[in-house]
Amino acid sequence: xxxxxTFASMTAAMRARELLRRNRIPARMTRTPAxxxxxxxxxxxxxxxxxxxxxxxxxxSDIRYRGVFADxxx
Numbered sequence: 001x002x003x004x005x006t007f008a009s010m011t012a013a014m015r016a017r018e019l020l021r022r023n024r025i026p027a028r029m030t031r032t033p034a035x036x037x038x039x040x041x042x043x044x045x046x047x048x049x050x051x052x053x054x055x056x057x058x059x060x061s062d063i064r065y066r067g068v069f070a071d072x073x074x
Contacts, residue, residue: 001070001071001072002046002047002048002070002071003046003047003049003050003051003054003068003069003070003071004032004033004036004044004045004046004047004068004069004070004071005027005044005045005047005051005054005055005058005065005067005068006032006036006037006038006043006044006065006066006067006068006069007043007044007045007064007065007066008064008065008066009043010043012063012064012065013029013043013044013045014029015063016045016058016063016065017029017045019057019058019061019063020045020047020054020057023053023057025047025053025054025057026047026048027045027046027047027054028045028046029043029044029045029046030043030044030045030046031043031044032044033071036067036069036071038066038067046071051068055068
């Protein structure tokens with residue numbers, strides 16, 4: 001199962017990806033699946049493992065995200 005974190009802007013997604021990379025949490029940026037877009041820019045990060053550590057870092061760094069989804073379809 002993958003975790004998808006959606007963002008309001010491409011810039012926020014890129015900042016988040018760089019922060020996670022620096023903290024050795026692998027994430028890849030991708031187009032947000034249509035079922036999760038809900039008015040976002042259409043970019044998200046996909047994490048292969050539990051997103052708790054990533055979300056904690058994002059909150060501590062004041063990087064805002066729109067939503068978090070566990071996705072079995074990919």
